Amino acid sequence: MVSKKKYILTIVAVVLVTAFLTLTLGNVFLVGIGQKVVLSKEAYTEMKNMHDKYAKQESVMEIAKQDFLYDADESKMLEGALEGTLKALGDPYTQFMSKEEFSALMQDTEGTYEGIGVYVTASDDNKILIVSPIEDTPAEKAGLKTGDKIVRINGTEYTADKMDQAVNIMKGEPGTSITLTIQRENADGNHDVSDVIVNREKIKIKTVKPSMLEDEIGYIRITTFDMQTAEDFKAAYKDLKDQGMKSLVIDLRYNPGGIIDATVDISDMFLGEGTVTYTKTKSGEVEYFKSDANAEDIPIALLINEGSASASEIMAGAMKDTGRATLIGTKTFGKGIVQRVQRFGNDGEGIKMTVSEYFTPNGINIHGIGIEPDIEIVLPEDAPGYGYEFYDTDSQLQKAVEVLKDKD
Secondary structure, three states, X not given: OOOHHHHHHHHHHHHHHHHHHHHHHOOXXXXXXXXXXXXXXXXXXXXXHHHHHHHHHHXXXXXXXXXXXXXXXXXXXXXXXXXXXXXOOOOOOOEEEOHHHHHHHHHHHHOEEEEOOEEEEEOOOOOEEEEEEOOOOHHHHOOOOOOOEEEEEOOEEOOHHHHHHHHHHHOOOOOOEEEEEEEEEOOOOOEEEEEEEEEOEEEEOOOEEEEEOHHHEEEEEEOOEOOOHHHHHHHHHHHHHHOOOOEEEEEOOOOOOEOHHHHHHHHHHHXXXXXXXXXXXXXXXXXXXXXXXXXXXXXXXEEEOOOOOOHHHHHHHHHHHOOOOEEEEOOOOOOOEEEEEEEEOOOOEEEEEEEEEEEOOOOOOOOOOOOOOOXXXXXXXXXXXXXXXXXXXXXXXXXXXXXXXXXO
């Protein structure tokens, strides 16, 4: 194992050695006199500036260890320095992750974890915003909704810049509970604040939920895109076709996104040869995600709403730009940037960083804007739920069925 302090000092040493080699190979001679080294003024200035740049952090920690009233834990200060470096970028999606946080994120993408079952992001006013509760989880059963803001957990205030700590607290031993203080905006624009007790459970995320509706119309709901989603979707699609499906509703409502490869794999089934999406970095590097020539020839209606975000919007954008599906519902969330997750160092930590923005096939970036449906239908606020289980009151799903019947 390599400690954070040694890791940082190693980086400094490598930079200095690199500078030394560059100067030497560049015919700037370093002359040894006894135990001293004589070098050019330019080389000395460059190395001194580099030393001063990295010495500030060490000096601050030494002052803290000497003068701070309480215990000044060096390892915690070093971790805080790493966290602060990325936090200073001002992007709520970019962060340094501790070993525990990185492990939890990797676990989430595999589809299981212990907690309350809710997806969150940062709001414009630096609060923790609920993108969507996961279906059939304690969060949904407790009545949490898209757009709710978590302002306190067990009486302690948390803002978006402390989201990692908040998420870690919401996760925990099954059978235990937490109290969330929720701020909810009413139809008149006023805000209600109330406490909600939510039990923790072992969450097994079932991301694909199929059903056969009337008139041989298949229905597949995707709750999120994890590593298993594309395979499960293809199995559900095949089963519905075996039952005689002639058209399909894909439901992406309250789907907060997930793994880009999963949404591309599913979109590829229906689009034919072309571009599903492409990403662009600040250096102009472009990566295309393509679909092949093989495509299922079936009418599709795609359900979206304000809880459809990120990877969901990649699919929605591709389907809309190519005219492959009719989009029904309300405008999507509007998250058009991509994060890369990578392991950092040798202690199990990680970095999540916004590295690119993505575009629809027609070159549209929807970040902060969202995707408008082809047919706007607002689900009534008093609707008991959505999806095939609530077909009698789900006006958006009813409209999707109507549209598909007209295409027969």
